[in-house]
Amino acid sequence: MQNKIDLEKKWQKKWNENSSYSVSNDINNNRPKYYVLEMFPYPSGNIHMGHVRNYTLGDVVARYKRSKGYNVLHPMGWDSFGLPAENAAKDNMTHPEKWTKKNILTMRNQLKSMGLSYDWSREISTCEPNYYKFEQKMFIDFLNKGLAYKKESWVNWDPVEKTVLANEQVIDGRGWRSNAIVEKRLLSQWFLKMTEYADDLLDSIPELNNWPEKVRLMQSNWIGKSLGANINFRIEKRSDVIEVFSTRPDTLYGASFIALAPSHPISISLSKNNKDIRNFIEECNKNSTSEAVIEKNEKKGIKTDLLASHPFDQSIKIPVYIANFVLMEYGTGAIFGCPAHDQRDLDFANKYNLPVLPVVQPHNFKKTKFIINDRAYIGEGVIINSHFLNNLPVEDAKRAAIKKLEDLKSGKSSITWRLRDWGVSRQRYWGCPIPIIHCEDCGDIPVPDVELPVTLPKDIDLNFSGNPLDSHPTWKIANCPKCNKTSKRETDTFDTFFESSWYFLRFTDPINNMPFREKNANYWMPVDQYIGGVEHAVLHLLYSRFFTRALKKCGYLSISEPFKGLMTQGMVCHQTFKTKDGSWLFPKDIVKKNNKYFLKNTNEEVFSGRIEKMSKSKKNVVDPLTIVKKYGSDTARIFMVSDSPPERDMEWSNSGVEGSYKFLNKLLRMIDEVNHLEKTIDVNSLSLNNYPALIKIHRSIQDVTEGIERFSFNVCVAKLYELTNTISRLDVDDTIELNIKFYGLKILAQLLSPFAPHHAEEIWFSLGQEGLVCNAKWPIANEKFLVEDNINIGVQVNGKLRGKIKYTKGSTNNEIESLALSLPAVKNQLDGKIPKRIIIVPERIVNIVA
RNA sequence: GCGAGCGUGGUGGAAUCGGUAGACACACAAGACUUAAAAUCUUGAGGACUUAAUGUCCGUGGGGGUUCAAGUCCCCCCGCUCGCACCA
Numbered sequence: 031m032q033n034k035i036d037l038e039k040k041w042q043k044k045w046n047e048n049s050s051y052s053v054s055n056d057i058n059n060n061r062p063k064y065y066v067l068e069m070f071p072y073p074s075g076n077i078h079m080g081h082v083r084n085y086t087l088g089d090v091v092a093r094y095k096r097s098k099g100y101n102v103l104h105p106m107g108w109d110s111f112g113l114p115a116e117n118a119a120k121d122n123m124t125h126p127e128k129w130t131k132k133n134i135l136t137m138r139n140q141l142k143s144m145g146l147s148y149d150w151s152r153e154i155s156t157c158e159p160n161y162y163k164f165e166q167k168m169f170i171d172f173l174n175k176g177l178a179y180k181k182e183s184w185v186n187w188d189p190v191e192k193t194v195l196a197n198e199q200v201i202d203g204r205g206w207r208s209n210a211i212v213e214k215r216l217l218s219q220w221f222l223k224m225t226e227y228a229d230d231l232l233d234s235i236p237e238l239n240n241w242p243e244k245v246r247l248m249q250s251n252w253i254g255k256s257l258g259a260n261i262n263f264r265i266e267k268r269s270d271v272i273e274v275f276s277t278r279p280d281t282l283y284g285a286s287f288i289a290l291a292p293s294h295p296i297s298i299s300l301s302k303n304n305k306d307i308r309n310f311i312e313e314c315n316k317n318s319t320s321e322a323v324i325e326k327n328e329k330k331g332i333k334t335d336l337l338a339s340h341p342f343d344q345s346i347k348i349p350v351y352i353a354n355f356v357l358m359e360y361g362t363g364a365i366f367g368c369p370a371h372d373q374r375d376l377d378f379a380n381k382y383n384l385p386v387l388p389v390v391q392p393h394n395f396k397k398t399k400f401i402i403n404d405r406a407y408i409g410e411g412v413i414i415n416s417h418f419l420n421n422l423p424v425e426d427a428k429r430a431a432i433k434k435l436e437d438l439k440s441g442k443s444s445i446t447w448r449l450r451d452w453g454v455s456r457q458r459y460w461g462c463p464i465p466i467i468h469c470e471d472c473g474d475i476p477v478p479d480v481e482l483p484v485t486l487p488k489d490i491d492l493n494f495s496g497n498p499l500d501s502h503p504t505w506k507i508a509n510c511p512k513c514n515k516t517s518k519r520e521t522d523t524f525d526t527f528f529e530s531s532w533y534f535l536r537f538t539d540p541i542n543n544m545p546f547r548e549k550n551a552n553y554w555m556p557v558d559q560y561i562g563g564v565e566h567a568v569l570h571l572l573y574s575r576f577f578t579r580a581l582k583k584c585g586y587l588s589i590s591e592p593f594k595g596l597m598t599q600g601m602v603c604h605q606t607f608k609t610k611d612g613s614w615l616f617p618k619d620i621v622k623k624n625n626k627y628f629l630k631n632t633n634e635e636v637f638s639g640r641i642e643k644m645s646k647s648k649k650n651v652v653d654p655l656t657i658v659k660k661y662g663s664d665t666a667r668i669f670m671v672s673d674s675p676p677e678r679d680m681e682w683s684n685s686g687v688e689g690s691y692k693f694l695n696k697l698l699r700m701i702d703e704v705n706h707l708e709k710t711i712d713v714n715s716l717s718l719n720n721y722p723a724l725i726k727i728h729r730s731i732q733d734v735t736e737g738i739e740r741f742s743f744n745v746c747v748a749k750l751y752e753l754t755n756t757i758s759r760l761d762v763d764d765t766i767e768l769n770i771k772f773y774g775l776k777i778l779a780q781l782l783s784p785f786a787p788h789h790a791e792e793i794w795f796s797l798g799q800e801g802l803v804c805n806a807k808w809p810i811a812n813e814k815f816l817v818e819d820n821i822n823i824g825v826q827v828n829g830k831l832r833g834k835i836k837y838t839k840g841s842t843n844n845e846i847e848s849l850a851l852s853l854p855a856v857k858n859q860l861d862g863k864i865p866k867r868i869i870i871v872p873e874r875i876v877n878i879v880a
Numbered sequence: 881g882c883g884a885g886c887g888u889g890g891u892g893g894a895a896u897c898g899g900u901a902g903a904c905a906c907a908c909a910a911g912a913c914u915u916a917a918a919a920u921c922u923u924g925a926g927g928a929c930u931u932a933a934u935g936u937c938c939g940u941g942g943g944g945g946u947u948c949a950a951g952u953c954c955c956c957c958c959g960c961u962c963g964c965a966c967c968a
Contacts, residue, residue, distance in 0.1 A: 072968050113967060185966070196966040244884055248963070251883050321964050325881040355881090359965095374881080449965095456966060525966070567884080568963065600886095601961085643961085673892045673905075679961075681892065685906050692919090693905090699920085736896080745894070748904035755904095824900030829949045831900055855935090869948055875899040879948050 034662030034694075038788040042145050050804055051092075051147040053103050055539070057553040064100035065554050066092045067534055069562030069570075070107045073133035074114055077140045079602040079644055079682060080563070082654045086670045087599055087743070088561045089146045093784040094738050096147070097808040103554055104147055105537040107154035108134050111162075111526045113196060115460045119492050126460040127488065130157055140655060144663040145788055147804070152540045156529035161536065162462040163483030164545035165528055170465060170476040171584040177223045180474065183453055184293070184319050187215040192496040194457040197320040214315040219455035219522070220464060224576045228253055228447045230590075231575055240595035242677065245567045252568045254448025259432050260362060261441040263288060263338035266347065272296065272338055275361030275446050279435065280427035283416035284368040284389035286379055288338050289331060289353035291363040297352045300334055307332055307352065314354045321357075329378050330354045341440035342417070353378065361446045369406065376406040389416050390424060452573060454525045459490060459498040461523030469510035469517040478511050484519070497521055530570055531577035534560075534592055551587040556594040564598035564677075571596070597741060600679035604650040606639035614649040618656070641681055652682050664786035665691045671743035671785060693751060694789050697778070700758055701796040704771055707762060711769040714812060721766070726756045727774050728815035734781045735808070747785065753778055772797065780809050825850045826877040827859040835876070843870050850876045 045051065057063075068088035071081055085106075092104040115126035122129075134155060141148075154161055172178040186195040190208035194217070199206045224231075232253045235246050258277035265272060272288055290297045292314035301308040310332040317324055331353035340346035348366070355374065356365055369379035370388040379386055390411040391400045400414065413419040413427045422430060435441030455464065463484040465477035477484055487505040490498040499505060499521040506519040532545070534557050539550035571593065578592045607615040607627060619630050627636050644651045657666050668690040674680035716724060730753040737746035757774035760767040776797055783790035783803045794803035818839070825833045833853040837846060847868055850856060860880055867879040 069968090074968090109968070194966070197964095198967050242885095248884055252964085254883095319966085322881080323964095325964085327881090329881095453965080458966085526968070530968085563968095564885085564962065565968080566963095569965065570968080640960095675893080678886075678893090683892075683906075686892070689906060696920090740896075742894090742896085744892090745904085748894075751904055822900090826900080826949070829899095829947095834900070858935095867948065869899090871899055871949095875949080877899075877948055 034665070035659070037792055038143075038145060038662055038664065041788045041791040042142070044791070044802065045145075045147075045804065048802065048805075050802065051104065052149045052151055053101065055550070057550060059101060061099060061101040063103065063554060064095040064559075065103045065538075065557045066095065066559045067103075067105065067537070067557045067561070069560070069566065070109050070530070070533060071137065072109045072112055072114065073130055073137055075133050075136065077137050077654055079652060079654055081141075082144070082666060083602055083670045083676075083680070084561060084563070084599055085141065085144070085146050086667045087597065087676050087741075088559075089667075089787075090671065090738065090743060090784040091559050091561070092147050093787060093804060094808070096804070097780070097783070097806060099807065103537065104149060105152040105154075105540075106141065106146070106148040106150070107152075107533060107537070108137075108156065109526065109530055109533070110134065110155045110157035111461045111523075111529060113458065113460070113526075116458060119460075123492060125488070125490075125492075127157070127486075130460075143655075143658055144667070147787070152537055154533065154536055154540050156462075156526075156533065157460070159483045159485045162529065164536070165462055165524070165532065166465040166477070166482050166484060167479065168532070168545070168581065168584070168586075169524075169528075170479075172222060172580055173476060175580075175583055177226065177580050177583065178220060178454075179223065180218060180220055182216045183219050183221075184214045185217050185219075185457075186319050187213045189213060190495075197318060197323075200318050200320070200323075203316060203318065211316060212318065214317065214319060217455075217457070219453050220466075221451040221453050222576070222580070224452045224573075225447060225449055227576055227579050228255070228449050230579065231449075231572065234575075234591060237591065238593075238596070241593075242596065242598055245564070245571070245596060245598060248567045249572055252448065252572065256446045256448070258444060258446060259428075259435060259441050260444040261341055261366065261435060263341060263348065263366070264344075265350070266337040266339065268336070270296070272350065272364050273362045274364045274366050275444060276366060277446075278368065278371065278428070279431035279441070280413060280416075280419060280422075280424055281368040281371050281389050282340070282342060282366070282431055283419065284370050284387045285340065285348055285366040286369055286384045286387065287367045287375075287382075288348055288350045289356045289365050289367055289378070290334075290350065291356040291358040292352055292354060293358040294352070294356075294363045296336075296364075300336075300352075304334075307334065310352060317354065324355065324357070327354065329374065329381070331378060331382065333382070341435060341438060349384070351378075351382070359450055360448065370402045371406055371408055373406040373408070376402070376404065380404065387415055389413055389419075452525075452527075452576070454528055455522040456525055457497045457500075457521075458523055459486070461526060462528060463499070464520040464522050464524060466520035467508050467510055467517050468520065469513060469515055471515060472510055472512045474520075475511050475517075477508075481511075499523070527570060527573045531574045532581065534574070535578075535581070535587070545586065548587050552589065555587065555589050556592055559595040559597065560593040561597045561599060564600070567598065597676060599676050600674065601643045602682055603641050603679055604644050604652060604682045605641050606648050606650040608637050608639050609634070610637070614647070616649045617652060643679075644682070657687065661687060661691045662694075662788070664694055664788050668693065668747060668786050672747040673744055675744050676741050693754065694786060696754060696758065697782075697789055697793060700754075700771075700775065701793050704762060704768065704775065705796045705798075707768055709769050709772040711766060713770050713773045716766070716770075721770060723756050723760055723767070723770050723774065725815050726753060727770075727777050728811040730781060731777060731809050731811040732816060735811075738784065743785070746781075750778070750782060750785070753781070777809055779803050780806055821873050823873065824875055825853055825856060826875065827856055828880055829877060832856050832859055839873075846870055846876060850878065 066088055068084050092102050096102045110130050115130050118129045119126045186200050188195050188205035188208055188210055190210040195205055200212050203212055205212055232255055235250055238246055256277050258275060259279040261274045262271040292311045301311050331351040334350045336350035337347040338350055367375035369376040369386045371390055386402050388400050388402050391414045392411045410424055413422050419427045419430055432443045465484045467475050469475055487502055506521050508517055508519050510517045535546050535551050538554040539546040574592050579590050582590055607620050615636055620627050621630050627638055629636055642648055669687045672690055673686055730749050733749045734746045757771050760771040762768045775793055779790045779793040790803045821839055822836050824831050825835055832855040835849045863880055865878045865880055869877040
């Protein structure tokens with residue numbers, strides 16, 4: 031038996047020599063196309079188990095589809111702009127570019143050692159000017175089509191580092207490096223008009239029927255279309271009004287306060303003459319910009335002197351507050367609070383002693399008075415305490431209230447989206463420069479096409495705080511393309527989601543000096559199967575859907591939806607280990623003895639913690655390279671798909687890996703056993719009943735094929751184990767069994783090839799088959815071996831299993847019934863009584879109701 | 881806080897349509913081979929209770945419901961995980 035590494039190297043070399051996985055750019059061929067894509071990695075240093083899982087899943091699909099005769103596009107590249115390169119630069123004083131390129135080199139070799147069937151000639155890296163120059167042009171096209179614009183928006187500002195922080199860099203309201211209290215600041219930034227496609231992005235979700243339902247739901251909720259009303263409240267002694275958006279205009283009579291966002295124009299104007307309000311708004315501005323943080327914080331407000339008039343009854347006066355939970359970005363930046371029917375409003379009202387008047391009463395309410403204590407009622411019901419709305423059901427009352435508001439010219443029906451425009455400006459170095467020049471006279475002028483790309487300067491000062499592009503002495507100086515006046519370049523770069531929003535298009539035509547040819551994109555797109563982590567369920571996938579539409583509007587291609595099929599894989603988890611005083615330990619340093627864990631070096635006892643997602647911070651990582659070196663990549667691949675279904679989280683376990691390794695070794699032993707023997711008989715001519723192994727072989731073809739089609743790869747592996755067990759028990763001294771064994775091994779090689787391609791080639795070759803198994807046509811089960819004549823089903827009495835019966839296919843219900851009733855256990859249960867009913871579900875179950 | 885998902889033996893999981901729960905594997909135990917170990921092969925097993933019969937009861941996070949029949953459908957609850965717009 032040869033060394034696994036040599037075996038794998040041998041076949042990788044063969045694939046290379048044959049260019050087995052490269053795809054022709056000639057798209058006029060007759061084979062149907064199939065585009066399988068895994069989310070490309072950020073080159074963080076080394077591949078981790080999450081990558082191994084992701085790319086194994088994709089490779090199974092790619093290899094399977096190839097053998098089914100598809101023209102398969104299966105590319106790989108690098109999402110190589112991003113914050114970690116800048117962090118690494120600060121930590122180790124290495125240039126982001128150098129760090130990134132080194133990582134790519136390492137990771138490319140690691141991926142290549144896994145024998146993944148990529149067309150490496152299409153490799154792309156987004157930090158290359160040759161990639162990002164196209165998106166600079168795209169941005170200018172968006173600008174010209176009105177899909178990009180500039181506005182002010184809030185950022186997390188670290189006053190010590192003088193830099194903008196990502197939400198993840200703000201920990202408990204402080205900068206992660208400086209530990210300074212983070213402030214909110216307004217910056218002028220570029221936005222893409224995603225809201226223009228809000229309706230389309232929402233309405234097209236039903237077409238994405240090869241996406242997981244949960245992702246479609248998340249996207250729907252994210253877009254968040256709400257029907258309601260914009261309502262104007264007049265302010266006492268002032269001429270302006272407060273415009274409020276509400277989905278519950280039916281509860282207007284229950285309004286007990288109005289709350290403004292801290293950044294609402296009225297809040298700002300009030301703060302000018304009121305110190306308390308100014309302090310409160312300042313306090314709110316110390317909050318993070320993260321919605322999760324804002325929502326988790328204690329709900330607080332400050333009362334203003336303003337009183338608003340109720341739109342239906344000017345005599346009702348409602349106090350106006352400024353509250354920390356009202357977002358300027360959503361709706362109109364102001365709400366009316368109806369505490370009885372909204373939990374957040376109720377908490378607020380109870381805190382500030384505001385009245386709670388119920389205006390919706392449950393339909394079946396019997397008692398005399400409906401009272402709200404500390405739980406808001408948000409269900410269905412009829413309106414009470416509301417004059418002209420009384421006795422109407424909620425939905426009717428909404429319509430009536432809106433009608434009245436319109437009659438009074440105090441409001442109108444309105445749709446509000448949760449979806450916001452996409453802010454793409456980042457105050458960072460390691461990203462694609464935004465191709466704009468700010469001229470004092472002409473304003474923001476796009477860099478002319480001939481001057482693209484705007485490339486990043488290499489000589490940057492990493493010690494300097496703030497954005498290195500901004501502090502660079504010369505880079506930002508440019509002449510206005512219009513008036514030639516000395517001007518300043520835009521020093522912000524694009525959000526790195528920009529690159530990942532069109533990389534799948536570049537893969538369809540990666541070498542031409544244009545982003546991609548429309549012809550190629552139209553042929554390959556949409557991606558037939560996209561595979562990646564569920565953490566991208568909303569942002570990346572929604573940005574890409576928007577981007578594709580925007581590119582279509584600019585004439586780049588003619589499709590709207592980039593991803594036809596989506597598979598979201600679960601995380602790779604592992605047990606954690608800690609010392610007595612709670613510091614994390616690497617699993618590789620630990621040995622298990624008598625159900626206790628000890629440090630390898632010192633023999634100190636350590637303790638196992640929860641099973642958690644593999645992460646560097648908890649040290650519960652297993653390095654894929656160590657595994658590949660020890661067991662070979664086929665072992666890692668088989669293990670990755672064998673235990674857990676792809677969409678679920680999986681646990682990495684050493685014993686599981688050992689199991690996969692043993693399985694592959696068993697296969698190699700089997701070929702050693704048969705490859706010196708002669709095969710003589712055509713097994714397809716054998717009759718089926720005498721040879722259960724033949725039936726098993728054909729069942730396996732059927733089961734594995736179906737399993738791959740519906741992503742039950744773990745079941746496929748189980749079926750391969752079963753098939754292996756069956757054929758390993760065949761007797762090589764019996765001529766017929768030997769021939770079935772040959773045949774079974776050949777089929778096994780083919781069924782195995784998407785999962786453990788190196789071993790599959792080895793078996794294929796040892797059996798003396800022509801060519802490479804990766805080019806062989808996928809086997810088809812012979813129907814005559816699939817039909818089962820003997821039916822074996824359970825018999826229940828009152829839904830409980832009491833026995834089993836066997837009959838031949840085609841027996842009548844009467845025959846089945848008498849067979850069932852003749853079972854001793856059934857007779858026992860019936861105890862002489864006559865069954866009330868007998869339910870026979872053909873070939874499934876008999877249930878006798880006594 | 882809001883949105884989404886998940887929960888089945890000692891462990892990972894299977895059960896495609898509501899129809900024999902626990903396939904396949906890991907771990908475990910016994911046996912074979914071996915001077916021995918490893919490797920390999922064979923066999924066993926959800927839990928409890930017995931009168932030890934191929935017997936009864938319980939069993940898919942907990943509680944309730946629909947149905948001849950529920951891991952699967954509905955309602956409530958518990959636990960864990962993911963996302964929340966500047967991580968990718």
